[in-house]
Amino acid sequence: MTETLKAPPTDPLMPLLDSLDPEMHEGPTWLTPIRKAGVAGYASSGCPTLSDEDWRFTNLDPMRSCSFQHPSDSKGISKEAFQSIENPLKDPACIRVVLVDGIFNETLSDRSLLPEEVCLRSLKQAVQDPESPLKNHLGQYTYGNDSPFAALNAACFEDGICLKVPKGVQLELPIQIMHVATAQPQASAIFARCWIHMEAGSKATVMESFHGMDQGVYLSAPTLECLVEDNAYLEHIKVQDESKQAFHMASIYARITRDARMDSHHLSLGGRISRNHIRTHLDGPGLCCTLNGLSLAQGDQIIDHHMVVDHAQPHTESHEYFNGILDDQSRSVFHGRIHVRQVAQKTDAKQTNKNLLLSDAATADTKPQLEIYADDVRCTHGATIGQLDDQAIWYLRARGIPLARARRMLVHAFAGEIIDRIEHPNIRKSLDDLVWEQLEALPHFHAHTSTPLS
């Protein structure tokens, strides 16, 4: 096989690079190398295929038959349409910023409760602001665009959100970043770019939620970069509830420093094919990073998590917990690599991936990887794929709990393991309700299957 150095002409996303508009996709001179690297990065890889090791379980063929365009007309959406969106954050007391097709929408946003010292604004505005420190950070944490979609985002992003929580500021109210994709006459490609900077000793809860209007076909390829500095705490919650026809290719990068903590929760519900590409750089002793995810899939959905946790300093701790509940012929893919550098002695890393299959046709691919160069570390991983535990069902029924209710209790418990790790009480409650509602709607949730004796 000859190696392809340039994306083939049939690549569904190359036209996006050919149709970049200098007015929207250039910006100040400091951005030029980032743009160029993005274009070059995508052009060299193109849209991934199954022969690419990192994509061997996630077939992007359905994407290849679409022709994507930059959103032509970002008129935004009406207040009524906006209110019809099922918002997973029920808390009325929150700070909310809204991106419509990747563009900041002032009218739908509400920053009235934002403390003065916290900076939360449109990324486009921050990029154009010569005073903004953004130029020192943007694109600095992305491991050289190690995913084609992160490269594409670097080349194409126009707007997004910029959040900076200054030193020592503890934000009590959660911040929600809502990403709304509108229905467009042609499949659109949306590249939101978000940047979260937690200065030393600060604390915040940030929920990113992704929503699609009218079950449209589109590509959403957001990039989030985070810097969590000494002793800061960021609780990040990502709720992916895109259109069931959409493609969601997210890249999440975080650099965490001394004694800081970052929890990143990932609830994946929507999308035809969705992927979270997560890279965390554990760059200081005493820090702790938790990646915690729940995927609910049905129909032909594919939900993929591709993660590298990079232990770059001694005495760092990481946890990865990913549970999937799969119905119909859906698939989940888990790729988790724990990378322990030679200096990273006393690393404590734990990884689990559990999958519950509600249908015989559902599949789960799990690929844990340990890459360890230090000699005094503790790294564990485990994976399970299976059906509801017959023993547990029998036990519950013997106590008088009917079969259907016993099944529900067990599925709920499986999802609850993940949801319970969310620290913010209102968000935990809202997401628990949301998950429960979605579980009840799964086709084989109530199915009466016989439970053979093990």
Place this chain on the structure above:
Amino acid sequence: MSNPSLLRITNLQAGVEGRKILKGIDLEIQSGEVHAIMGPNGSGKSTLASVIAGREGYEILGGNIHFKDQDILECAPEERAHLGLFLAFQYPVEIPGVNTTYFLKSAINEVRKARGEKELDAVAFLKYIKEKAALLDLPEDFLKRSLNVGFSGGEKKRNEIFQMAALEPVMAVLDETDSGLDIDALKVVANGVNQLRSPQTSQLVITHYQRLLDYIVPDVVHVLYDGRIIKSGPKELALKLEEKGYDWVIEEAQATTAALSH
């Protein structure tokens, strides 16, 4: 009949995957009685307990089980529980993510609902459950924990008896509840069982050791061997089994069978 049996098992034959384990069990238990079933490993004791409680996966090859004059072989396990049957598990199952309080409230209210009683609200339930927990000397925090998760062997068994106390069954089957318990835990468990004895309730105690029967005194002792009850007798039979083992009973039974076939 003036005094109908609470549980009546007639010529029960059952197996799993084509292997016959129970080969014709006959057993009658009246209200207020405690029966013990003893027997060597592999005689079918746990299978009998599972089949009475309605575990799926066993093939019923003949005979029947009547509970409160109702044929229960066609009933689902939850329906049997609603009728007042309770099985204390030999190996209680750990269920992560299912909170003990939530589980108990669901179980109690399902049983109450089936009996046409009003469901307990949260306040009434907690009051009720704390009284029962005190009875078994259980730490209150275990109510907040996931069901059986991280419990020691003894705690799991106490939790079984606690659930029995909470569900107030008419008939309880205790499947080797004493296995793996030290003497103090055994006394607590036996005490819990004894407090539930009444003229209206019955217990079937399955055990491998005579020791438990010092604390839960049976009216009748049965010996189960190779899927049949080969001997029944008063409580003293248990002492004799402890002293002499099972061989003499087995030989006696084989001699009787041989004599009958001649």
